[in-house]
Amino acid sequence: MRKFENQVQLIKYEVLKEVSKLAFKGTIKEERHKIPKTIIPGPEPRSRCCIYKERAIIEDRVELAMGGNKENKNIIEVLDIACDACPINRFVVTEACRGCLAHRCSEACPVGAIRHVGHKAYIDNNKCVECGRCREACQYNAIADVMRPCREACPVGALSIDKDKKAVIDNEKCIQCGACVYQCPFGAIVDKSFIVEVIDLLNRAKEEDIHVYAAIAPAISSQFYYAKIGQVVNGLKKLGFYDVVEVALGADIVAQHEAEEFKETIEDKGVMTSSCCPAFVSHINKNYPMLKDKVSSSVSPMIAISRLIKNIDDNAKVVFIGPCIAKKMEIKEKDLYGTTDYVITFEELAAMLDGAEIDLEYLEEDSLDNASFYGRVFARSGGLTEAIRHVVGKEKYDIDFEPVICEGMKECEKALKIAKANKLKCNFIEGMACEGGCIGGPASLHHGPKDRGQVDKYGKEAMEKDVKDSIRIFNIDGIELEREIEKDL
Numbered sequence: 001m002r003k004f005e006n007q008v009q010l011i012k013y014e015v016l017k018e019v020s021k022l023a024f025k026g027t028i029k030e031e032r033h034k035i036p037k038t039i040i041p042g043p044e045p046r047s048r049c050c051i052y053k054e055r056a057i058i059e060d061r062v063e064l065a066m067g068g069n070k071e072n073k074n075i076i077e078v079l080d081i082a083c084d085a086c087p088i089n090r091f092v093v094t095e096a097c098r099g100c101l102a103h104r105c106s107e108a109c110p111v112g113a114i115r116h117v118g119h120k121a122y123i124d125n126n127k128c129v130e131c132g133r134c135r136e137a138c139q140y141n142a143i144a145d146v147m148r149p150c151r152e153a154c155p156v157g158a159l160s161i162d163k164d165k166k167a168v169i170d171n172e173k174c175i176q177c178g179a180c181v182y183q184c185p186f187g188a189i190v191d192k193s194f195i196v197e198v199i200d201l202l203n204r205a206k207e208e209d210i211h212v213y214a215a216i217a218p219a220i221s222s223q224f225y226y227a228k229i230g231q232v233v234n235g236l237k238k239l240g241f242y243d244v245v246e247v248a249l250g251a252d253i254v255a256q257h258e259a260e261e262f263k264e265t266i267e268d269k270g271v272m273t274s275s276c277c278p279a280f281v282s283h284i285n286k287n288y289p290m291l292k293d294k295v296s297s298s299v300s301p302m303i304a305i306s307r308l309i310k311n312i313d314d315n316a317k318v319v320f321i322g323p324c325i326a327k328k329m330e331i332k333e334k335d336l337y338g339t340t341d342y343v344i345t346f347e348e349l350a351a352m353l354d355g356a357e358i359d360l361e362y363l364e365e366d367s368l369d370n371a372s373f374y375g376r377v378f379a380r381s382g383g384l385t386e387a388i389r390h391v392v393g394k395e396k397y398d399i400d401f402e403p404v405i406c407e408g409m410k411e412c413e414k415a416l417k418i419a420k421a422n423k424l425k426c427n428f429i430e431g432m433a434c435e436g437g438c439i440g441g442p443a444s445l446h447h448g449p450k451d452r453g454q455v456d457k458y459g460k461e462a463m464e465k466d467v468k469d470s471i472r473i474f475n476i477d478g479i480e481l482e483r484e485i486e487k488d489l
């Protein structure tokens with residue numbers, strides 16, 4: 001029995017599943033208009049005011065599930081029609097207001113936005129500057145902060161509200177972390193999907209000499225709780241993937257490379273940051289340009305594994321499958337473009353499998369064993385640090401490795417600020433935009449503390465116990481593992 005975290009995730013899944021179903025059938029263009037009625041059959045609405053609005057929203061969701069607005073380079077879009085239920089003003093006086101004599105709220109307000117009528121305070125929203133001092137001053141907690149969840153979630157202030165009271169994303173500021181997608185309670189902010197293009201590729205691969213590889217992120221070990229990893233691998237092959245490869249092997253390669261880079265450059269750099277989380281790297285590019293030269297020049301595990309696959313197989317196309325939305329943007333970066341062909345998320349994979357009527361629970365288990373323990377635990381925070389520490393120790397590098405592990409943008413921001421001021425007491429920053437690391441990604445099927453344990457269990461099941469053991473099986477000579485940390489889309 002499939003479980004969903006909430007109705008937003010369920011509706012997203014239903015749309016992706018219907019789109020997948022028609023794409024596999026080859027009739028998506030002709031039959032896409034049927035999807036809104038399939039999902040909202042009526043006569044009763046599911047959660048909004050009427051079925052007509054719900055169907056109109058589904059129509060827009062179908063558009064995004066088919067790639068969305070090509071003019072908008074951002075991978076994340078606001079569904080205007082679905083964005084209409086949040087409070088417009090941030091601070092609201094509630095029923096708890098006692099109409100006291102002290103009027104500490106209006107005394108605290110620096111712009112005179114509060115007046116008292118009868119026995120109640122009122123906020124003039126034309127004057128309010130959202131400083132929150134009134135809220136802090138009220139002894140009855142009678143002033144509520146109802147900041148829009150998307151704005152609250154955005155770590156870089158990329159979200160604002162337009163004159164029609166709709167959320168707007170500033171693409172120049174956005175780092176594609178996906179926090180707004182995950183936090184919007186109405187599902188009004190959505191990541192574009194490329195499942196139709198991936199399904200088209202899989203369909204073409206049946207006729208043409210194309211080998212479509214599924215590169216699965218190690219976070220998958222905590223996701224398909226209703227099936228074993230081996231059954232997911234089998235399911236991917238049934239979908240038409242030529243083979244399934246662990247991105248954790250790319251993580252092993254990156255760990256070895258990054259440890260060597262650390263040894264060679266840390267004296268000059270003073271501090272080095274990880275480079276595998278695209279939202280973290282984007283944040284440095286956009287907001288801490290003075291720290292760009294501290295970012296490791298290693299490509300991400302996704303790019304490393306894609307290059308390895310393409311080095312081995314001339315007919316390869318690579319589809320990365322993971323919990324991350326920012327990866328959809330990473331593959332478009334100028335110096336990486338064409339390396340990984342598509343990115344789909346775990347949410348999208350689950351919908352594709354169900355759209356193709358592949359029931360994982362009843363499949364035989366296929367094998368998957370490309371990576372070491374260390375590559376696999378990259379999926380959770382602290383994993384990358386463990387891997388580098390392991391290489392530093394194993395290779396007996398004569399250096400001090402003093403890491404700080406940052407999970408979530410708040411912790412990243414704190415470490416970067418201190419590094420900018422040259423006051424960081426450590427010499428390595430592991431930066432992951434999502435809490436918990438990749439397993440906390442916005443497009444994970446579920447989130448929670450158990451996921452970390454699942455990743456560790458998966459790590460311990462690896463046949464290869466050492467980073468070098470897994471790398472030495474493959475010839476990685478000649479694979480470019482360095483890149484310029486400069487975004488130019």
Ligand code: SF4
Pocket residue numbers: 076153154155156157158159169170173174175176177178179180181
């Ligand atoms: Fe802000 Fe992240 Fe949403 Fe971009 S994706 S608008 S950075 S929360």
